[in-house]
Amino acid sequence: MKFSANLGFLWTELTLPDAIRAAKSAGFSAVECHWPYDVSPKLVKAALTETGLSMLGLNTHRGEAGQNGLTALPDRIADARATIDQAIEYADIIDAKAIHVMAGFSKGAEAHSTFVENLRYATSNTNRLILIEPLNRHDAPGYFLQTTDQAREIISEVETKNLKLMFDCYHVGRTEGDVTTRLNDLLPDIGHIQFASVPDRGSPDHGELNYDEVFSAIDKLGWEDPLGAEYKPVGLTSGSLNWMKTYM
Numbered sequence: 001m002k003f004s005a006n007l008g009f010l011w012t013e014l015t016l017p018d019a020i021r022a023a024k025s026a027g028f029s030a031v032e033c034h035w036p037y038d039v040s041p042k043l044v045k046a047a048l049t050e051t052g053l054s055m056l057g058l059n060t061h062r063g064e065a066g067q068n069g070l071t072a073l074p075d076r077i078a079d080a081r082a083t084i085d086q087a088i089e090y091a092d093i094i095d096a097k098a099i100h101v102m103a104g105f106s107k108g109a110e111a112h113s114t115f116v117e118n119l120r121y122a123t124s125n126t127n128r129l130i131l132i133e134p135l136n137r138h139d140a141p142g143y144f145l146q147t148t149d150q151a152r153e154i155i156s157e158v159e160t161k162n163l164k165l166m167f168d169c170y171h172v173g174r175t176e177g178d179v180t181t182r183l184n185d186l187l188p189d190i191g192h193i194q195f196a197s198v199p200d201r202g203s204p205d206h207g208e209l210n211y212d213e214v215f216s217a218i219d220k221l222g223w224e225d226p227l228g229a230e231y232k233p234v235g236l237t238s239g240s241l242n243w244m245k246t247y248m
Contacts, residue, residue: 011023057192148182
């Protein structure tokens with residue numbers, strides 16, 4: 001299997017360019033990140049070129065402290081679209097495959113329609129993949145997008161080829177369970193898969209989810225893209241990578 005290092009959680013003690021180099025040295029096939037905007041995209045692009053790794057994705061800016069995205073907030077449409085424009089511009093420079101558009105804390109019919117229209121804005125302004133990700137209610141109570149069924153309905157409503165689901169086995173495991181069945185059911189709508197242990201969001205060699213079975217199920221589905229290692233290591237990332245020997 002191939003894996004992508006999520007540099008929002010891995011090698012956080014390093015600069016983003018150096019974290020990309022560390023991921024290459026550790027044997028990852030790709031990288032992804034959260035919010036790279038404080039780092040020059042030219043430096044990131046140089047590190048990607050040097051290592052031969054691709055950047056699978058980045059997030060739209062989450063907003064002010066305590067926020068988790070703006071695109072489902074009816075009173076922040078202009079700001080939300082500015083974060084989308086910012087993400088597209090950065091992704092274009094570093095040739096990132098996808099942009100995760102973060103919904104934020106909101107609820108109700110107006111939030112739904114706002115999110116849908118902002119996603120239409122995003123997908124019409126780039127050919128890159130736009131991803132939406134349900135976040136579990138324990139880590140992000142009040143987040144607008146909470147379940148894979150809700151995400152699938154929104155993808156169907158927006159009705160464009162470059163809008164897909166970010167399927168995070170950790171979030172689905174905490175909120176919905178039955179991860180392998182959900183993967184099989186949602187496969188046509190999935191644009192990227194991430195993983196971490198449940199419930200502590202650590203490396204995938206422990207916890208309630210059996211990743212031997214999960215990764216085997218993903219392989220049987222014919223999934224060939226790198227899987228995103230978005231887990232929180234205990235201590236240095238280099239000491240948390242023994243799981244890779246099992247699956248690579």
